Amino acid sequence: MVTLYHHPFCPHSRFVRLSLGEMGIEPKLAEERPWERRREFLMMAAEGATPVLVEDHPPALPGAEVIAEYLDETRGLGLGDRRLLPDDPAGRAEARRLMAWFNVKFFNEASCWIVREKVYKRFMSPEQGGGGPDMQAVRAARSNVRYHLRYIGHLIRGRNWLAGDRLTYADLAAAAHLSSLDYLGDVQWDEDETARIWYARVKSRPSFRPLLADRLPGMAPSATYANLDF
Amino acid sequence: MVTLYHHPFCPHSRFVRLSLGEMGIEPKLAEERPWERRREFLMMAAEGATPVLVEDHPPALPGAEVIAEYLDETRGLGLGDRRLLPDDPAGRAEARRLMAWFNVKFFNEASCWIVREKVYKRFMSPEQGGGGPDMQAVRAARSNVRYHLRYIGHLIRGRNWLAGDRLTYADLAAAAHLSSLDYLGDVQWDEDETARIWYARVKSRPSFRPLLADRLPGMAPSATYANLDF
Numbered sequence: 093m094v095t096l097y098h099h100p101f102c103p104h105s106r107f108v109r110l111s112l113g114e115m116g117i118e119p120k121l122a123e124e125r126p127w128e129r130r131r132e133f134l135m136m137a138a139e140g141a142t143p144v145l146v147e148d149h150p151p152a153l154p155g156a157e158v159i160a161e162y163l164d165e166t167r168g169l170g171l172g173d174r175r176l177l178p179d180d181p182a183g184r185a186e187a188r189r190l191m192a193w194f195n196v197k198f199f200n201e202a203s204c205w206i207v208r209e210k211v212y213k214r215f216m217s218p219e220q221g222g223g224g225p226d227m228q229a230v231r232a233a234r235s236n237v238r239y240h241l242r243y244i245g246h247l248i249r250g251r252n253w254l255a256g257d258r259l260t261y262a263d264l265a266a267a268a269h270l271s272s273l274d275y276l277g278d279v280q281w282d283e284d285e286t287a288r289i290w291y292a293r294v295k296s297r298p299s300f301r302p303l304l305a306d307r308l309p310g311m312a313p314s315a316t317y318a319n320l321d322f
Numbered sequence: 323m324v325t326l327y328h329h330p331f332c333p334h335s336r337f338v339r340l341s342l343g344e345m346g347i348e349p350k351l352a353e354e355r356p357w358e359r360r361r362e363f364l365m366m367a368a369e370g371a372t373p374v375l376v377e378d379h380p381p382a383l384p385g386a387e388v389i390a391e392y393l394d395e396t397r398g399l400g401l402g403d404r405r406l407l408p409d410d411p412a413g414r415a416e417a418r419r420l421m422a423w424f425n426v427k428f429f430n431e432a433s434c435w436i437v438r439e440k441v442y443k444r445f446m447s448p449e450q451g452g453g454g455p456d457m458q459a460v461r462a463a464r465s466n467v468r469y470h471l472r473y474i475g476h477l478i479r480g481r482n483w484l485a486g487d488r489l490t491y492a493d494l495a496a497a498a499h500l501s502s503l504d505y506l507g508d509v510q511w512d513e514d515e516t517a518r519i520w521y522a523r524v525k526s527r528p529s530f531r532p533l534l535a536d537r538l539p540g541m542a543p544s545a546t547y548a549n550l551d552f
Contacts, residue, residue, distance in 0.1 A: 138473070139419075139427065151412060157387065158418045165411045181395045182381060188388045189369075196426070197369065243368070 094119040097133065097144040099126070100306045101211045101275070103203045104156040104195060105143040107268035111160060111261065113299025114176060115167050119145070127212060127220045156195045157188075160261050176261045187255040190247075190262030194269050198240050203269040205233035206278050211308065230278075237273060238283045244291075245284035254290075267294040271303055277314035281322070288322075296320050324349040327363065327374040329356070330536045331441045331505070333433045334386040334425060335373040337498035341390060341406060341491065343529025345397050349375070357442060357450045386425045387418075390491050406491045417485040420477075420492035424499050428470050433499040435463035436508050441538065460508075467503065468513045474521075475514035484520075497524040501533055507544035511552070518552075526550050 098105030216222025328335030446452030
């Protein structure tokens with residue numbers, strides 16, 4: 093049994109949900125609000141951040157990359173050509189480079205700000221940093237999304253998937269972060285047609301369905317969020 | 323031949339230099355000032371950040387984690403018990419967790435701020451963001467260092483090295499970030515005696531010698547920087 097401590101709008105949690113879905117693993121989902129700094133959660137993972145994956149036995153595995161590498165090491169060989177990292181070191185490096193591009197760089201420049209300002213702060217008390225969104229931060233982050241869409245388009249014009257011939261963690265990381273923003277209507281799909289078509293391909297995978305069913309109380313998704321032909 | 327594009331005070335570059343040193347690989351070092359956004363550097367690695375490792379052949383490998391995983395995959399098996407990741411998935415996950423703790427969390431909370439404010443900004447033009455250090459940011463970062471020293475002490479009181487029985491990437495990541503700050507006199511070693519003793523052990527390794535010889539023009543290192551018995 094795999095348990096995933098996650099938040100529905102945490103892009104890194106979404107990345108792990110997609111990865112588990114591609115591997116045919118259905119986790120038990122436990123929603124966590126990291127800003128509440130729940131004692132049992134901090135005892136389990138000193139990082140205090142989602143996602144955290146727990147197998148039947150310790151240790152708890154915190155963070156998108158740690159979980160991705162662990163899943164590849166424990167399940168990868170059995171997945172054959174559905175493995176989410178390529179087989180050769182250079183191909184694996186390229187998939188990891190792009191996984192980090194979205195899980196670190198895109199997060200720092202865009203998804204971290206938009207999700208925090210528009211979602212997390214609604215649930216935080218004033219002491220926890222809650223309140224209305226800082227729209228200046230949201231606007232800056234939105235403008236950064238355009239540049240990343242163009243980068244996706246640039247890559248996909250030369251490749252089948254982001255890191256090469258096969259779907260890899262790179263595609264799931266990029267799609268996970270974009271999906272959180274897409275719910276909020278903060279992805280300007282008209283920026284790059286190739287990026288839009290790539291996202292439609294990822295979005296139509298069965299692993300994506302649970303994400304498309306996520307709903308935030310009091311905040312409906314954008315009109316195209318769950319639409320596979322957007 | 324391995325070429326490493328690095329900056330002497332970039333903690334992630336230092337981490338890769340230590341890792342290469344432990345593996346007995348002597349790289350050709352090419353100093354890069356990422357804030358100058360040199361065209362050839364950006365063409366090689368769109369991330370625009372150090373470190374970037376280049377073997378005889380493409381692709382260029384950007385970023386501490388991508389390089390660490392690549393080196394383990396291409397050299398790890400030949401290193402025997404000097405391998406820098408453990409052999410079992412849970413052990414590897416713990417080493418990666420702590421590698422990320424220092425390369426991401428410690429960087430975001432401490433080393434990024436101190437190195438940028440006190441070192442990089444000296445070399446940047448006003449247009450690049452140069453100028454005097456923001457001492458409020460430096461003070462906040464310095465205070466965060468104390469908490470991380472206590473975490474190192476906590477781990478080492480139960481283990482031989484940070485992630486377990488053997489020296490791993492986790493120790494090299496932690497020591498790399500601390501070494502940049504130690505040069506600047508910004509590590510309060512009196513905070514945790516166990517952490518200090520652990521650092522002395524890492525610092526006395528032959529892989530550390532090239533780092534201890536680094537000098538910043540116009541800025542002498544702290545009195546204890548190159549002292550193995552500090």
